[in-house]
Amino acid sequence: MPRGRTKEILHTARIDQANAIGRQRICRGDRRNHSIPQGCWYLAIKDGLGEKSYCLECARAILLRGREKLEKLFTELEKAEHYAGG
Numbered sequence: 001m002p003r004g005r006t007k008e009i010l011h012t013a014r015i016d017q018a019n020a021i022g023r024q025r026i027c028r029g030d031r032r033n034h035s036i037p038q039g040c041w042y043l044a045i046k047d048g049l050g051e052k053s054y055c056l057e058c059a060r061a062i063l064l065r066g067r068e069k070l071e072k073l074f075t076e077l078e079k080a081e082h083y084a085g086g
């Protein structure tokens with residue numbers, strides 16, 4: 001196991017709640033047809049110095065894609081461990 005704190009690879013994503021007041025957030029997945037009403041939950045993804053927001057429908061698609069990627073990495077890791085173990 002790594003010493004100290006394990007590196008976090010998904011630190012750029014979080015589920016957050018839009019302010020009930022303040023500016024209206026737009027969904028970057030489909031800014032014309034999707035909306036993030038004030039007070040509702042959304043997915044925030046850090047992007048450089050800024051942050052992009054996605055409605056829950058887009059959030060699900062993005063997270064499913066991330067999960068597929070993680071599963072693929074686990075498969076590759078297990079293969080690598082198998083070969084490393086001889």
Ligand SMILES: [Zn+2]
Nearest residue numbers: 027034055058
């Ligand atoms: Zn959306």
